[in-house]
Amino acid sequence: MRPRVYGGTVSTHEVMNQPPPLIYNAFTDDTALREALTAFGGDPQDAGLVELGAMAGSEQAREWGRLANEHTPVLRTHDRYGHRVDEVEFHPAWHDLMTVAVANGLHAAPWTADDKAAHARRAAGFIMWSQAEAGHGCPISMTYAAIPALRVDPTRAAQWEAGLASREYDFGLRTPSDKRGLIAGMAMTEKQGGSDVRTNTTTAVDMGDHYELTGHKWFCSAPMSDVFLVLAQAPGGLTCFIVPRVLPDGTRNVFEIQRLKDKLGNRSNASSEIEFDGTWAQRLGDEGRGVRTIVEMVSATRLDTVLGSTALMRRALTEAVWHTSHRQAFGATLIDQPLMRQVLADMALEVEAATWLGMRLAHAVDASESGSSEQAAFRRIALPMSKYYVCKRTPGLTFEAMECLGGVGYVEETGLPRLYREAPVNSIWEGSGNVNALDLLRAIGRNPESLDAYLQNLAPASGCDEAFDTGLRDVLNALAQNPTEAPARARWLAEKMVLLLQASLLVQYAPSAVADAFIAARLRQSEGTYGVVDLGTQDVAAILDRAQVGA
Numbered sequence: 001m002r003p004r005v006y007g008g009t010v011s012t013h014e015v016m017n018q019p020p021p022l023i024y025n026a027f028t029d030d031t032a033l034r035e036a037l038t039a040f041g042g043d044p045q046d047a048g049l050v051e052l053g054a055m056a057g058s059e060q061a062r063e064w065g066r067l068a069n070e071h072t073p074v075l076r077t078h079d080r081y082g083h084r085v086d087e088v089e090f091h092p093a094w095h096d097l098m099t100v101a102v103a104n105g106l107h108a109a110p111w112t113a114d115d116k117a118a119h120a121r122r123a124a125g126f127i128m129w130s131q132a133e134a135g136h137g138c139p140i141s142m143t144y145a146a147i148p149a150l151r152v153d154p155t156r157a158a159q160w161e162a163g164l165a166s167r168e169y170d171f172g173l174r175t176p177s178d179k180r181g182l183i184a185g186m187a188m189t190e191k192q193g194g195s196d197v198r199t200n201t202t203t204a205v206d207m208g209d210h211y212e213l214t215g216h217k218w219f220c221s222a223p224m225s226d227v228f229l230v231l232a233q234a235p236g237g238l239t240c241f242i243v244p245r246v247l248p249d250g251t252r253n254v255f256e257i258q259r260l261k262d263k264l265g266n267r268s269n270a271s272s273e274i275e276f277d278g279t280w281a282q283r284l285g286d287e288g289r290g291v292r293t294i295v296e297m298v299s300a301t302r303l304d305t306v307l308g309s310t311a312l313m314r315r316a317l318t319e320a321v322w323h324t325s326h327r328q329a330f331g332a333t334l335i336d337q338p339l340m341r342q343v344l345a346d347m348a349l350e351v352e353a354a355t356w357l358g359m360r361l362a363h364a365v366d367a368s369e370s371g372s373s374e375q376a377a378f379r380r381i382a383l384p385m386s387k388y389y390v391c392k393r394t395p396g397l398t399f400e401a402m403e404c405l406g407g408v409g410y411v412e413e414t415g416l417p418r419l420y421r422e423a424p425v426n427s428i429w430e431g432s433g434n435v436n437a438l439d440l441l442r443a444i445g446r447n448p449e450s451l452d453a454y455l456q457n458l459a460p461a462s463g464c465d466e467a468f469d470t471g472l473r474d475v476l477n478a479l480a481q482n483p484t485e486a487p488a489r490a491r492w493l494a495e496k497m498v499l500l501l502q503a504s505l506l507v508q509y510a511p512s513a514v515a516d517a518f519i520a521a522r523l524r525q526s527e528g529t530y531g532v533v534d535l536g537t538q539d540v541a542a543i544l545d546r547a548q549v550g551a
Helices: 031-039 047-056 059-070 092-103 118-130 137-150 154-165 290-326 338-369 373-404 406-410 416-422 433-446 448-461 466-480 487-509 512-524 537-547
Strands: 004-006 009-011 074-078 084-089 184-187 203-206 211-221 227-234 237-244 256-260 271-284
Touching: 031 118, 031 338, 031 487, 047 059, 047 118, 059 092, 074 256, 084 256, 092 137, 118 137, 118 290, 118 338, 137 154, 137 184, 137 211, 137 227, 137 271, 137 290, 184 211, 211 227, 211 237, 227 271, 227 290, 237 290, 290 338, 290 373, 290 416, 290 537, 338 373, 338 487, 338 512, 338 537, 373 406, 373 416, 373 433, 373 448, 373 487, 406 416, 433 448, 433 487, 448 466, 448 487, 466 487, 466 512, 487 512, 512 537
Parallel strands: 184 227, 203 227
Antiparallel strands: 004 009, 074 084, 203 211, 211 271, 227 237, 237 271, 256 271
């Protein structure tokens, strides 16, 4: 090959054996997602989701994600005159991402929609759009989760719901009633307690028509939001409060941002430490009922940790499948190498099982909102186990996808390092692994009907495979043992229970090749790392066919 000259510089080689730019539709190219949406009452031809899917897999969205993470939020505590302003500046790409998310109703649309599959539709959209960039999903998720908590008090809900449900993204600190749309955040945890919010020391003083809060919050997510749900100690005990950034008269509430967190990932999103000092607040729910009041918010954000983790895994898998489909090594395309096919198929099983599980949880929200006590009970038990397991699996799969690309996967330009840094956050946020595993035990103990609802969801798969039936017997035997020994085995129980639930969903809804391979890899054998279990040539082909994207 003769060297070419470019602007006086000699090029010694041509770039070859590289995949073309990845452009795909995160909806139409995702067979499992469309099938799950259909199974749970949605429209697989939904024009809005098709459009959002195209945007999620576009070069434009990839660039927004890159810019929002390279140009991270900047805290401005004071203006040039020395006035306290406590503002956070974001790159325009962040606002572009937020605009698309809000315009598509990912922040709140299901709560006001006349659609029995509204939460399932929103879940599909959240999975797709989070593949473009995960950090901005935090305020989107918290806004989604704030509305059911606000509905504890119809008066408060009437005051805030319309603004939060608006499909217009209107950034900036202004009087809430003057804004076209609002975003919600929350501030619960403190230095001394973390997940143990009952040890919070932030105090609330009853001033008659409002309360005044004084204290510190170790983690406040998205401090530039318009309104926050906050836990504080009132005279009657731990209580939930509504804290706006700007008061009805246009003055700024006392909301002092001490610093932004320097985090491993989730860098596009501002997480902060804040101080309250006589901060104006409205009480939400009765005094002493703070945890019970905010539990609906936690349930909704836990759902989004499952959906968001599924999105990260789906994007990582997509990058791996795309690269290996266009890259040659040792005389063959990578994806045609037998061992690489086993690894990719095993990863695809993980993603498909997580997709069906996340969509099933969203369907339970739809059914609960329609009055199904059985689905509400199912959601109570299924959420903590799903949050525990799916979020735990995400870092490992993301790393495996990075390794499929080889050395280039370790380079920032591919986007895989950002996915890898992002992967642990959902497992930590809204209760770490231990908290959720123990919450599963709590749900079983306090709400026996939730276990009944869970078992009913396994019934369609009973007898499908000896490994499934053995796993179910192991779970029931463990639950029948001495309850004082249960906490030590809470993680084992959560993992076994969610694997059985995923297997049951795949048996009911997915092709037999997928269900059989999942049971073989997750229930019948000790899985180890991805690609250890031989899934069989035909099953691998069927599984990978469902994971392909792009033209």
